[in-house]
Amino acid sequence: MSMKAVVFRGPFDVGIEQRPRSQLKDSTDAIVRVNIAGICGSELHMYRGHQQTGTGHIMGHEFVGIVEEIGSDVSSFQPGDEVVSIFSAVWGLTNRCINGTAFGTPLLDGGQAEYVRVPFADGTLQHAPTNLDRRLLIMMCDIFPTGYYGSQRAIEGLKTQYNSKLTSFTPKETHGIAQNGAEENEQNLSYFSNSAIGKIQESTIVVIGCGPVGICAIAAARWEGIKKVFAIDSVEDRLVEAASFGAIPILLGKDDPKEHIMKVTNNRGADAVVEVVGNKAALRSAFELLRPCGILSSVGFHQDELPFTALEFYQANITVNFGRVPVRTIFDDALRCLTANQDKMQNYISHELPLNEAARGYRIFEQTKARKVILKI
Amino acid sequence: MSMKAVVFRGPFDVGIEQRPRSQLKDSTDAIVRVNIAGICGSELHMYRGHQQTGTGHIMGHEFVGIVEEIGSDVSSFQPGDEVVSIFSAVWGLTNRCINGTAFGTPLLDGGQAEYVRVPFADGTLQHAPTNLDRRLLIMMCDIFPTGYYGSQRAIEGLKTQYNSKLTSFTPKETHGIAQNGAEENEQNLSYFSNSAIGKIQESTIVVIGCGPVGICAIAAARWEGIKKVFAIDSVEDRLVEAASFGAIPILLGKDDPKEHIMKVTNNRGADAVVEVVGNKAALRSAFELLRPCGILSSVGFHQDELPFTALEFYQANITVNFGRVPVRTIFDDALRCLTANQDKMQNYISHELPLNEAARGYRIFEQTKARKVILKI
Structure with missing residues (x-):
């Protein structure tokens, strides 16, 4: 089985490719079917070629979706649960866990795809709150x-x-x-x-x-x-x-x-x-x-x-x-603040594009013609 | 009337000179007759020529002594009071007061001398505590x-x-x-x-x-x-x-x-x-x-x-x-800590020299052959 994914090919060059569908590797993994993925400002360092990195990996460290499968040691989530992921897969302190790995890098494929493998799912995923606009939920992965x-x-x-x-x-x-x-x-x-x-x-x-x-x-x-x-x-x-x-x-x-x-x-x-x-x-x-x-x-x-x-x-x-935010540590407090501000945040997401238009999404975001671009899958 | 003072002539060159005795200039000044002056590690930046500065000024920002004269607007001290000075003359926050001027610089003659003029005396001077060894009191000017x-x-x-x-x-x-x-x-x-x-x-x-x-x-x-x-x-x-x-x-x-x-x-x-x-x-x-x-x-x-x-x-x-310590703000707390440690601090002052031997004091301190050098006047 294959899936569509946004692949980094080099500076100013991202595009849709067919990749094998994400599969469980470790017993602490989960597979998430992605509904919405965001393009984040910190990806522009890679996109613009300022940050030295490899190529060929799937982009994206902001995604929300539905749990599709879980490994045998995942205890906090079930298939069908709606979840939001934090930007790196961790079991310790989010920002400086020695085993933390960011999504959307050569070390770990990201979430701008139909499916994504989430290591340490019990630590990396959060249950989607019921009282927050779904388009804004993507902000909880990283930027908010x-x-x-x-x-x-x-x-x-x-x-x-x-x-x-x-x-x-x-x-x-x-x-x-x-x-x-x-x-x-x-x-x-x-x-x-x-x-x-x-x-x-x-x-x-x-x-x-x-x-x-x-x-x-x-x-x-x-x-x-x-x-x-x-x-x-x-x-x-x-x-x-x-x-x-x-x-x-x-x-x-x-x-x-x-x-x-x-x-x-x-x-x-x-x-x-x-x-x-x-x-x-x-x-x-x-x-x-x-x-x-x-x-x-x-x-x-x-x-x-x-x-x-x-x-x-x-x-x-x-x-x-x-330094980098310890997302998991402050998740609940930050979520409370975002939820309280959600009405004012409505203008915040300026572009909702289909996954196929990811390349355009990166282009307009890089040119500061967009406030925030999300990809709907 | 003249007095003896330790003058900075250039890198690795300090020596005793005769200077006019310190006099009141402003109504907030006091004149202090110095009993003990310290040589401080931070003076070594100037002594070694690492810190660009002028020459010809009197060295020293650590001194204790007796108030000799006060200006008409000094209210907290009287002639005869035993005092310890903080390293810069200030009326605000010690470390970053916009009007603060450090002693022992081209802007303000220091305390390695028989007398020293102390601007903003009510803020710059502190009453000497009764329960602290006088040789250790010099440490309250700066280093402690x-x-x-x-x-x-x-x-x-x-x-x-x-x-x-x-x-x-x-x-x-x-x-x-x-x-x-x-x-x-x-x-x-x-x-x-x-x-x-x-x-x-x-x-x-x-x-x-x-x-x-x-x-x-x-x-x-x-x-x-x-x-x-x-x-x-x-x-x-x-x-x-x-x-x-x-x-x-x-x-x-x-x-x-x-x-x-x-x-x-x-x-x-x-x-x-x-x-x-x-x-x-x-x-x-x-x-x-x-x-x-x-x-x-x-x-x-x-x-x-x-x-x-x-x-x-x-x-x-x-x-x-x-950054630099706000001495005045923390003076009381630091003094309490020093007083509690005074027995252990007895070995701390390794050299007590007469003012005339200031040049030797700088030399051995610069060569790390001394823990702390004080000059007795």
């Missing part, structure tokens, strides 16, 4: 948890800082020394003098990159009650979407992000920046927008050198978090 | 709070992580998927299954660099109950001192730190690394010793490029903290 993680790490960093004895800034400390620069000092004080929750919600958070992951990060930050979320992108349509979630848009090429952020923060800089783009320019911009002792949360997939020196890090006293 | 800050940031990072919904690793998550790699999985589980405090104290923390700041970092980590603190240095005498605080020594050139740490952590890596050296090799080593999602706390003063790529940061999922 990734954006959620980016914002949550930033917020967690700020919480830690506001509660820390290592960074607290109490009125006592400035007693009697207000002679020089008293006005600015008072600004600092009023900033730090609210309650912890209040401080978080009054914080200024910037999201750099408003593609799918960035929109998810914005939604998550706003859901946590952050009032001032700034959104930076060079694509106007993406900023319209960002604004619909309550973010304040900054259009690259028209506005100067640094000037803008410094102006609205009395020259202090943003409390936290969430960087989701995955290139040097975005990372450098994130650094420059931060206040001293700010939080840099980067979930972009970076291939390059770091655009900072050690002296700059030292002088900025910042906290830096990089 | 710096080491304390390095360890505390690492511990705070671990606490945040162990309590975080973003990284928690619960038994539920591995239910039913123990087929492959079950043994290793159980190790992970047992590691993460203790209570939060227990987890912190069972964590593996590595301190790279066992000069004065490193010893302070070790003392602070041990004081928090961390059982496994590893100490890395290339100088055997420093490791003897580290071991006296309960650290487990690793001698560079004899032991392989990575092999050692991987062995004692079942190939997982250290939970946190505190880097106090301030060069690329130490920073690279810190990165390589960390487990995935570990905490890198760097208080070393770095002049170079960062020895990591963005891809390495992404793949490691680590949290990175750099």
Whole structure:
């Protein structure tokens, strides 16, 4: 038996091929009949040839579908169950499990196909929730948890800082020394003098990159009650979407992000920046927008050198978090946030294409002519 | 009236000169008659010519003494008060106050002299505690709070992580998927299954660099109950001192730190690394010793490029903290820790020299023939 699948042939070249239908290999495997597969921004690193990889594998690490078959050691799922997969097959911590393998790579065929083999099915699959729009469910494979993680790490960093004895800034400390620069000092004080929750919600958070992951990060930050979320992108349509979630848009090429952020923060800089783009320019911009002792949360997939020196890090006293989301760990919380936002997310999926048109889907997504492309099978 | 002072003339060249006695300039100034001044490791960057700076200024940012005169707006101190100064003159957050100026630089003469002018005296000076050995008090200017800050940031990072919904690793998550790699999985589980405090104290923390700041970092980590603190240095005498605080020594050139740490952590890596050296090799080593999602706390003063790529940061999922200690903020807590450790610290100050022998003090400290050098005036 064979099946149709989207195969990576090399940079800017994906296409439909016939492949043998996916089969169980290990007793912990499941076979899933795919209903919807997504094209994810992180696949563009491979598509554009920036990420060195082999060819000939089936693409896709976002898919939802129906369990078709299970191995003898799978206990949490039955054939017929509707499921959503996380982007890599794991039995441990999703992001850094030493046995984790991402779908859609030479090591493991992906889900842009009629069927897909899912290793460690009990850990990799999640039951589909009943109260979420099926088209949005695909976002739970990767991008929504990734954006959620980016914002949550930033917020967690700020919480830690506001509660820390290592960074607290109490009125006592400035007693009697207000002679020089008293006005600015008072600004600092009023900033730090609210309650912890209040401080978080009054914080200024910037999201750099408003593609799918960035929109998810914005939604998550706003859901946590952050009032001032700034959104930076060079694509106007993406900023319209960002604004619909309550973010304040900054259009690259028209506005100067640094000037803008410094102006609205009395020259202090943003409390936290969430960087989701995955290139040097975005990372450098994130650094420059931060206040001293700010939080840099980067979930972009970076291939390059770091655009900072050690002296700059030292002088900025910042906290830096990089890395991939542990989807399974945060799945339930992220799902709650997405479900609460599903009405606003309706415009989010701009293109629904049949599997046969996958090549076009990659092309328009790569050219930023689409917000999010899903393939229906 | 004139005074004797230690002047920076250029790399490897400091010496005693006669200078006009320090005078009040601003109403928030105080003049301090110096009793003891320290030579600090961070001055070696200037002494060795690695840090570009001017010449002709008075060295020293560690000093304790007696208030001689106060400006009209100084309210917390009186002539005759015994005081200890923090390393930079500030009215805000010690480490990144926009008006902060470090002593012992071309911008502000330092305390290796008979007298020193202290700007923003109410913020910069602290009253000398009554229950601490006077020779050890000099450590409160910079190095003890710096080491304390390095360890505390690492511990705070671990606490945040162990309590975080973003990284928690619960038994539920591995239910039913123990087929492959079950043994290793159980190790992970047992590691993460203790209570939060227990987890912190069972964590593996590595301190790279066992000069004065490193010893302070070790003392602070041990004081928090961390059982496994590893100490890395290339100088055997420093490791003897580290071991006296309960650290487990690793001698560079004899032991392989990575092999050692991987062995004692079942190939997982250290939970946190505190880097106090301030060069690329130490920073690279810190990165390589960390487990995935570990905490890198760097208080070393770095002049170079960062020895990591963005891809390495992404793949490691680590949290990175750099920067200078906010001494004033943490002064009371750090002082409590130092006071509790003062008996063990007795061997810490290896050389007490008269001011006239400052040049020799710099020489032997630079050659790592001294643990800590203080100048008595």
